Amino acid sequence: MYFRHNTYNSIRPYLCLWSRSISKTSSIIPKPSLSASAYQPLFVEKHVYQEWERNGLFMPENFSNKPTFSIVLPPPNVTGKLHLGHALAGTVQDVIVRRKRAMGHNVLWLPGTDHAGIATQGVVEKYLKSRHNLTRHELGRDKFNKEVWKWKEKHGNTICKQLRTMGYSLDWGREMFTMDRKHVNAVNFAFIRLFQKGLVYRQKALVNWCNTLQSTVSDIEVDNMEISGPTELQLPGYNDPVKFGQLYEFAYRVCDSTDEIVVSTTMPETMLGDVAVAVHPDDKRYEHLKKKRVIHPFTGETLPIIFDEFVDMKFGTGAVKITPAHSKIDYDVAKQHNLALHQVIDEQGIIINSKEFNGLKKYHCREEIVKRLDELGLLKKVTLHTMILPVCSRTNDVIEYLPKEQWFLNCTSLNKKAMKVVENGQLKIQPEKFVKNWMNWCKDDRDWCISRQLWWGHEIPGYKCSYGSNVCWIAANDENGAKMISAKMLDTDVEKIQVEKDTDVLDTWFSSAIYPFSSLGWPDKYSLDYDKFYPLSLMATGHDILGLWVHRMVILGLELTDNLPFQNVLLHGIICDNKGAKMSKSKGNVIDPIDVIHGISLDELKKKTEKMYSDGILSKSEMAKSLEYHRSNFSNTKGIPECGVDALRFTLLSQDIKSHFVNFDVNMCHSNKLFCNKIWQSVKYTHLQFAKLKELPEFTTVLENDLTFFDSWILSRLAHMITIVNTAMEKNDFHLATKALRTFIYNEFCDVYLETTKPGFEHTDQKIGYAHAHTLSTVLNASLRCLNPFMIYLTHDLIPRIPAFEESIIYNFNDYDDKYYKYPKSDEFTKWRNVNLETQVDQFLSTIYLIRQLKGYYNISNKLKPTVCINTTNNILKADINKYSDIVKILTKCDTINFVKDTNKNFVSGQLDTGTKIYVELLGKDMSLAMREAKAKLMKKVNKLEDSLAKVRQKMSSPNYENLSEYTRMLDRENEKSKREELMQLKRLVVDDKLIASDNKET
Structure with a gap:
């Protein structure tokens, strides 16, 4: 079958994507001309996103029969600005959704911002203090929250504008804010429903407390700072720095005995709240102290000596103090041994419930305690100590553990469900290495503290209802509802109930946990979005919040919607x-x-x-x-x-x-800008060559068989690239897709294939030019469509500019609609794959690369055009070089290609393989001097590489190497491979007709 074409009538300036919208706005939105000398991102990107939004390209079709794909953007903080972590997360998701649209899916990608209780309140507090010298307490809760709303309206859209700058194809018409009335109602509904199920309850327990914030904080807001030895830190509320990284050992005297027991602690001030001393049951040093008690040196009270296996016999003296009101571990131990809680530090970090130390700040009290213990002869020693210090990430204040009455979510039954859905494959976590982390979260039976002592956030719909001395807590929509429920519980009339609303707000992670379904209209199950797009197709986010957010979305999704909020989780790394x-x-x-x-x-x-x-x-x-x-x-x-x-x-x-x-490397990013320019220049080149065809006076008939050697090769490589990219994209291995795209477009298409077409377009046989034209058009169209999800602006600009034929002899890009580029499928191009041809061309190109390498090492200028001699026993290679000698000359900047060495000329050489040796004429320099310089240069490089390679291998073979992170080991493997391959390339070169390898040990 063959096709007959008019030379240029069929060249289309705009192929298909958004062609109508472009024609409408072209007079308003100037497009950079391909006559521009280079790619300019500012002009390529200008105004395009607004055009996309105006034309509703990111909106899903509510009544489409296409397969759906839905995802929500993890809502960034409303007061935040775009950072590279946001950019990474957003780009991952945008690449996925753009490809899904191009493959015919009906896609919803829902944007939103988070009210970020602690972060936003902190920002506004700083603003009020610096601008108006006011605290929130001086302003009052209502007025303060009005100021927060003003701040949100003024600054809250910053990050949304920046997300648009990055080109993220979000459906902004569905944008959510977690303090919107719709979401607030959903949060209240969820809280009340969980309370009614008995999963939400209120009790006194130990919580993370930040004195500066005056609030509980979540685990993710606590940074575990490693202290190695004595370290001074400047803390909020203290004029002088506070020293950490010391281990204090002091003695408790045993009642009715001359014995004493020495305990170790990093926080001597908390000994005022000690209720026991603990040792291991198997520790023979203390077995004689069973049923004994010790005397507290400051209160005079006696404390029991308890025996518990949690004690590490090797730590310190093997005896530890138990302070359940200020230690999470001690709190659990106290519950098992029925020990009381004795709180000695209040919410401001001040000592309480202690006779002589009351009113002191806790770290001032530490100094006094140590001093007094020393005076009493009880302080045994102070040594340096490596420790983990819990620090509030918001304020840099040290976290205090305090017993407080709070709202909690019982997670035991919820965790079992969350574990089961992963075990049976209903929920898939990628990469699988994080399944272990998931199971660890699910096995943690600690209940979740969901209340915060903030003013900005979702007010808890909880009411303290009392009748006389009888009190109960109720979750309800309003006071009247609380009275109705509590009256039955307290067995009295409704009008006798006294009601006090809780002033706390909910942990931001609680409201975020229902975001996947509340953002789609839940609890209204008749919502069109909820019905069509829930559950979500995917949740993509950072691995650092797997437990704090992903896990909580799953447990609440299962409990409140009877469904997984999503079946697939993609976790990415930290920038x-x-x-x-x-x-x-x-x-x-x-x-x-x-x-x-x-x-x-x-x-x-x-x-x-x-x-x-x-x-x-x-x-x-x-x-x-x-x-x-x-x-x-x-x-x-x-x-x-x-x-x-x-x-x-x-x-x-x-x-x-x-x-x-x-x-992330800025230099690599700039290199990729140059890659963009390479693509720009390739389309510009294609335009120039099509213009030559336009000038031809007659029709040209072209068959598939008219494709040249290099046309067929580049199409084979195109098919290979498309297969790699599609496979990688399905597995979310984007780095493999980008590597395949860059290798193909930059190295194979631009650096090699385009050069091979230059003689063809000048050839007297018009079929060669037309074959090249069909190939150029197809390769550019297919490769830029594969590239489109990554490089959205450049491909949007260039694909419509690619000259094309009404019917191609290779592949016709007939898009299924006029909105999105059809994404190339692997099976559509497999017919063009020819592995034998690729092997043949690889040998041909390797010859060219070796010629270039020899010229480079001997500093042979491209202007001098040396003679090349190829001595080979490979008849196929010889025939190819003979047939395409003009291509060899173009790619190597050489003058003559011979197969017999001219003895009258000076040559330098390199070994391609056992059957092929390459000779390049040495021009422009003294032969002996050039040889000495080259040998010195090569030997220096070889020796340096060998030394470097030896160090890498020595590191990789060290006994403790497996303890290093997987990322470090991956870099080492890539480094070793790169150096090994470079060394092998260098050792192909010949000096004085001898291989460099003969002067050095083999690789």
Whole structure:
């Protein structure tokens, strides 16, 4: 079968995507011309997103028969700004949903922002203090919350604008805010329903307490700071630094005995709340103290000596103090031994319930306690000690464990359900290595404290109802409902009930836990969105909140909707800098993605950092570390170069997102901007070549058999790339997809294939030019469609510009609708795969690469055009080089290709394989001098590589190597492979007609 074409009537300036919307707005929205000398991200990206929004391209079809795909964006804090962690998470999701749309799915990607109780309240409190010198207590709760709403309206849209800048294809018409009335009602409904089921209850228990915030905080808001030896920290509320990292040993005297028992502690001030001393039952040192008691040196009370297996006999003296009111471990021990709680530190961090120390701040009290114990002869020693200090991530204050009456969610039965759905495969967690973490969360039977002592947040629909001395707590929609319920419980008339509403708010994680279904209209089961898009198809988020958010969404989804909120979980790593250090303000290595997109000078970075310090966002030490980081990393480039959105997105997903940590390198990002320019230039080149065809006077008939050697090769490589990309995308291995795309487009298509077409377009046989044209059009269309989910702006601009034929001899890109690019499927291109041809071309290209390598090492200028001699026993290679000698000349910048060595010329050589040796004429330099210089250069490089390779291998074979992180070991494996391959390449080169390898040990 063959096709007959008019030369250029069929070239389409806009292929299909958004063609109607572009034609409507082209006079308003200027598009960069392909005549531009280079790719300019600013102009390619300008106004495009607004165009997409206006045309409703991100809205799902409510009554479509297409398969649905639904996902929600993990709601970022309303007061936050986009950071690279957000950029990574958003790009992962956007790539997934864009591909799903292109494959014919009806996609809902729902955006929203979180009210972020603690974070938002803290920001507004700082603002009021700095601008008006007011505290929230001076303002009052109602007025303060009005100020928070004002702040939200003024600053809350910042991150949403930045999400648009990144090109995220969210359905903004369904945008949620977790303080919207719809969500508030859903939160109240969930709380009351769980209370009615007996799962939510109120009791006194030990909680994480932040003195500065004056609130309980969740585990995720507690940073475990490792202290190695004596360390001074500046804490809120203290003028002088407080010393940590010391272990204090002091003695309790045994009643009616001269014996004493020495205990070890890092917090001597809490000994005022001691209720017992504990030792291990098998510790023979203390078996004579069974049923004995000790005397508290300051209260005079006697405390029991208890025996419990939780005690570590090797820690300190093997005896520990039990302070259940201020230690989570001791709290559990106290419950088992029926010991009382004796609270000695209050919510302000002040000592209470102690005669002589009352009123002291806890760390001032520590100094007094140690001093008094020493005076009493009870202090035995103070030694340096490595410890973990719980610190509030919001305030940097040390967390106190206090017994408080709070609301809790009983998680025991819920956890069993959550464990079961993973065990039976209903819920799939990717990567699977995190299943173990999931099971650990599910096995933790501690109940969840869901109340917070904040003013900004979801007010708990809980009421304290009393009649005389009888009190009960009720969850209800209002006071009247609470009275009705409590009257029955207290056996009295409704009008006699006294009601007091709880002033606490719910933990933000509680409201976030119902977000997947509340955002779709739950508890209204007749909601169209809930009916069509729930359960979600996927939940993608960081692995660090697997337990704190994903687990809680699952347990509440199962309990409240009788369904999993989603069946698939994709967990990505934490963003790090190019050295693998986690990005944080304390390290100073945080990079603003907007700075990467638009670029920023070193001076502007400095001004921006100093302003963040003056605004209270950074501390003085954080500012200093940031400035130093900028100087050490961006001085060479005088700042961060402009990279554009597409290069940033592509770079973020060039790393394995399933690793614990995902590194980001600005230099790699800038390299990907150059990759964008390479693509731009390839389309520009295609336009120029099609223009030549346009000038031809007659029709040309082209058959599939007219495709050239290199046309067939690039189509085979295209088929291979599409298979790799589709397989990788299905498994969410985006780094494999980006690697395949870059290798194909940059190295194979642009660097090789485009060069091979140049003689063809100049050839007298028009069929060759037309075959190239069909191939160029097909390859560009297919590869840029595969690239589209990653590089959204560049492909949006270029795909409609790719010249195309009404009917292609290779593949016709007839899109199924006019909204989205049809995504190439692997089976549609398998007919073009030819492995034997690829092997043949690989040998051909390897010859070219070796010629280039020889020219590079001997500094042979491209202007000199040397003669090349190829001595080979490979007849196929010889025939290919002979037939395509013009291609060899173009790709190597050489003049003549021979198969017999001219003895009158000076040659340098390299060994391609056992049957093929390459000779390149040495021009422009003294032969002996060039040989000496090259040999010295090669030997130096070889020796350096061998030493480096030996060090890597030595590290990998060390006894404790397996204790290193998987990410570190992965980098080492890649490093070893890269160095080994580079060394093998170098050892192919020949000096004085001898292999370099003969002068060095074999690899």
